Amino acid sequence: MPKQDVPRVRRPELVGLAALVGAGFLLTAIGARWISGPIAILALGLVFASIVWLIVTAVMGGPEARRRIAPYGLLKPGALWLALFYLAPLMTLLRLSLSTLPSRFAVDAQFDWNFGNYLDAFTDFGAQFQRAFLYAGIATVLTILIGYPLAYVIAFRGGKYRNLMLGLVVVPFFTSYLIRTIAWRSLLNDTGQVVQLLDAIKLSGLLESLGIMDNGRILQTPAAVIGGLTYNFLPFMILPIYVSLEKVDPGLVDAAQDLYSTSTAAFRKVVLPLSMPGVFAGTLLTFIPAAGDFVNALYLGNPSTTMIGNSIQDQFLVQNNVPLASAMSFVLMAIITVLVLVYSRFFGTEDLA
Amino acid sequence: MTKRTIRPKSVELSRRQFLIRSGALGAAGIALPQLLAACGGGDSGGGNTLFFENWPAYIDPTEDGLTGTVDRFVEASGVDMTYSEAFNDNVEYFAKVQPILGRGDKIDPDLIAPTSWMAGRLINLGWVDKLPLDKVPNKSNLRDDLVKPAWDPTGEYSLPWQTGFAGIAYNLDVTGRELTSVEDLWDPEFAGKVGALTEMRDTIGVILLSMGVDISTLTSFDQAAPAFDKLEQAKADGQIRRFHGNDYFDDLSNGNFAATIGWSGDVAQIQLDNPAVRFLFPPSGATSWADTMVMPKGAVNRDAAAKWMDFVYDPAQAAQLTAWVQYVSPVKGVRGEVEKIDPELANNPLIFPDEATLSNTRSFASLSEEVEAEYDAAFSKIIGA
Numbered sequence: 001m002p003k004q005d006v007p008r009v010r011r012p013e014l015v016g017l018a019a020l021v022g023a024g025f026l027l028t029a030i031g032a033r034w035i036s037g038p039i040a041i042l043a044l045g046l047v048f049a050s051i052v053w054l055i056v057t058a059v060m061g062g063p064e065a066r067r068r069i070a071p072y073g074l075l076k077p078g079a080l081w082l083a084l085f086y087l088a089p090l091m092t093l094l095r096l097s098l099s100t101l102p103s104r105f106a107v108d109a110q111f112d113w114n115f116g117n118y119l120d121a122f123t124d125f126g127a128q129f130q131r132a133f134l135y136a137g138i139a140t141v142l143t144i145l146i147g148y149p150l151a152y153v154i155a156f157r158g159g160k161y162r163n164l165m166l167g168l169v170v171v172p173f174f175t176s177y178l179i180r181t182i183a184w185r186s187l188l189n190d191t192g193q194v195v196q197l198l199d200a201i202k203l204s205g206l207l208e209s210l211g212i213m214d215n216g217r218i219l220q221t222p223a224a225v226i227g228g229l230t231y232n233f234l235p236f237m238i239l240p241i242y243v244s245l246e247k248v249d250p251g252l253v254d255a256a257q258d259l260y261s262t263s264t265a266a267f268r269k270v271v272l273p274l275s276m277p278g279v280f281a282g283t284l285l286t287f288i289p290a291a292g293d294f295v296n297a298l299y300l301g302n303p304s305t306t307m308i309g310n311s312i313q314d315q316f317l318v319q320n321n322v323p324l325a326s327a328m329s330f331v332l333m334a335i336i337t338v339l340v341l342v343y344s345r346f347f348g349t350e351d352l353a
Numbered sequence: 354m355t356k357r358t359i360r361p362k363s364v365e366l367s368r369r370q371f372l373i374r375s376g377a378l379g380a381a382g383i384a385l386p387q388l389l390a391a392c393g394g395g396d397s398g399g400g401n402t403l404f405f406e407n408w409p410a411y412i413d414p415t416e417d418g419l420t421g422t423v424d425r426f427v428e429a430s431g432v433d434m435t436y437s438e439a440f441n442d443n444v445e446y447f448a449k450v451q452p453i454l455g456r457g458d459k460i461d462p463d464l465i466a467p468t469s470w471m472a473g474r475l476i477n478l479g480w481v482d483k484l485p486l487d488k489v490p491n492k493s494n495l496r497d498d499l500v501k502p503a504w505d506p507t508g509e510y511s512l513p514w515q516t517g518f519a520g521i522a523y524n525l526d527v528t529g530r531e532l533t534s535v536e537d538l539w540d541p542e543f544a545g546k547v548g549a550l551t552e553m554r555d556t557i558g559v560i561l562l563s564m565g566v567d568i569s570t571l572t573s574f575d576q577a578a579p580a581f582d583k584l585e586q587a588k589a590d591g592q593i594r595r596f597h598g599n600d601y602f603d604d605l606s607n608g609n610f611a612a613t614i615g616w617s618g619d620v621a622q623i624q625l626d627n628p629a630v631r632f633l634f635p636p637s638g639a640t641s642w643a644d645t646m647v648m649p650k651g652a653v654n655r656d657a658a659a660k661w662m663d664f665v666y667d668p669a670q671a672a673q674l675t676a677w678v679q680y681v682s683p684v685k686g687v688r689g690e691v692e693k694i695d696p697e698l699a700n701n702p703l704i705f706p707d708e709a710t711l712s713n714t715r716s717f718a719s720l721s722e723e724v725e726a727e728y729d730a731a732f733s734k735i736i737g738a
Contacts, residue, residue, distance in 0.1 A: 104726050105478060107455035190609050215545045219609065220594050302595055303588050303737035314733050318444050
């Protein structure tokens with residue numbers, strides 16, 4: 001009967017780490033097709049064996065070994081999932097982005113370190129990249145301006161209607177994203193209610209001079225695309241801000257006022273800083289998908305408002321230029337990563353950055 | 354070309370019908386293979402089954418007491434037919450089958466119905482087989498202007514399913530006047546209210562025809578460059594509101610578009626709801642398109658496919674199809690048969706254009722792989738993608 005403090009298996013955490021990294025690497029290799037055929041089957045067997053190894057080590061090793069191996073065991077499902085469905089496709093995409101199609105309808109692109117794809121992505125689609133980040137940036141700022149006061153009211157003044165108001169924020173999203181965007185087309189029709197109302201209250205002239213309306217229409221203008229993005233991503237801003245505001249103890253504001261702070265200063269110095277993690281999270285949740293979005297530009301925009309998402313989709317599915325499309329996707333990812341890093345460096349909070 | 358009109362009423366019924374039919378087919382599928390096996394082989398033309406993958410809402414279903422084409426065919430021929438509506442977009446479908454056909458493997462359908470230019474691409478790539486036309490006596494009913502077309506110069510690989518035209522569709526309430534030529538699209542009065550199709554061959558084709566260029570003999574990009582320049586200019590001027598696929602009914606009907614390059618069959622449909630919507634066969638010429646039946650490489654059920662093609666090229670059968678789908682039939686003699694069903698329909702010039710109109714239509718040349726890539730790249734740049 002084993003009754004000892006020293007685990008039976010020596011260094012169980014090394015077993016856990018080896019099983020985790022090894023299996024993750026093998027699964028990535030299978031997914032990215034670096035290996036195939038019998039070798040892939042062998043590798044799959046090894047992945048399976050690593051799981052068995054982990055379990056056996058945990059069962060045989062006693063409580064101390066189990067305690068030390070537990071983190072690796074818990075990480076394993078997530079790590080394997082990421083290896084197969086994130087790392088492997090990413091590696092495939094990276095390889096494709098450096099490949100050349102031997103002919104237009106060739107099935108397989110040939111890998112030849114073709115960095116020209118990246119050059120093409122920058123030179124041919126600079127305008128679409130700029131528009132994507134410009135529109136996404138404006139939409140993100142708008143969602144903060146609209147979402148923050150709303151989240152504030154729900155969190156501090158919601159009272160018994162708090163859950164109802166939160167529900168109202170979320171309910172429209174039970175309808176498909178696509179349908180909601182297409183519905184905007186009916187609302188913003190040249191002869192629709194919105195334009196008629198603006199005409200009736202004589203606002204259309206003002207909007208026209210501000211560049212929001214163009215020749216008597218809103219639909220198929222940059223304003224419509226940005227409006228669509230703002231609308232579609234608003235809940236992703238409201239909910240994180242609400243969550244961080246809800247955690248703010250109203251007593252803190254009382255305390256600030258007891259110390260002769262004005263309510264404005266109390267907000268600026270107490271509530272706002274405490275809610276920044278929510279704003280930060282909301283910004284990421286809004287800006288990143290908005291920059292890659294193609295639905296709003298497709299349905300609400302005109303030929304001069306296309307975003308990079310439209311171009312990538314076109315290169316993938318219409319032009320069959322998979323290497324170029326892959327390079328464009330990577331450039332998009334790279335720019336977003338840099339922007340997020342810079343953003344988190346300056347605005348990020350301890351909690352998130 | 355990617356236009357598939359969906360009438361709400363028919364869709365309801367046809368879906369219900371489809372479920373009933375697929376249930377019946379499923380039951381038949383259990384029993385038939387054994388029967389077929391019992392019949393014995395020796396037939397190079399494959400078994401007595403057929404799998405046709407076609408566009409949605411593109412065939413008359415069994416409804417309102419009428420028997421649909423598929424059911425009539427199954428009854429007449431005894432072929433165990435599977436009819437699918439999974440062909441929804443030329444480019445998407447191509448992307449789906451490319452890795453399979455490109456590696457020399459076989460896809461499930463015996464027949465598919467790509468649009469003519471896509472059929473041309475498949476023919477050039479060698480991804481389709483010759484049709485068993487020697488077993489299709491009714492092929493003599495093929496409309497004269499569709500014999501040996503540009504996309505299939507020998508006429509051995511494709512047989513049209515339905516055809517139609519692209520020209521100018523406009524809303525009289527918005528334009529305030531009848532349009533008479535393609536030039537009307539560039540009228541500054543319609544700035545921001547003009548559309549065009551994302552289908553490159555129709556948009557560029559209609560513009561090129563208005564410039565006096567014969568689109569059926571194009572071989573290089575330079576020949577078409579003026580039309581691309583014209584379109585680029587119109588976009589830069591803000592004349593073009595939007596490039597669209599088959600999602601332009603609302604824009605045209607509610608006045609977002611004053612005019613657009615559109616498909617004749619769509620206008621026939623929109624007119625039912627909004628008589629102000631008109632179609633102009635441009636005097637300079639309209640582009641003609643066709644969705645064509647082709648057999649993917651390695652398709653086995655050649656005899657059944659021949660029986661099917663022969664069946665739908667019988668004018669009496671084709672007329673019932675036309676009466677439901679309301680496109681221009683590629684089959685000669687359909688008009689007389691439609692007259693028996695619905696005399697009003699037989700006089701619709703969008704479904705039965707006269708000889709003069711027909712002779713003033715052109716189909717886009719089949720482009721080589723490199724030239725097509727140039728066209729597509731230039732066009733995608735203009736449409737902003």
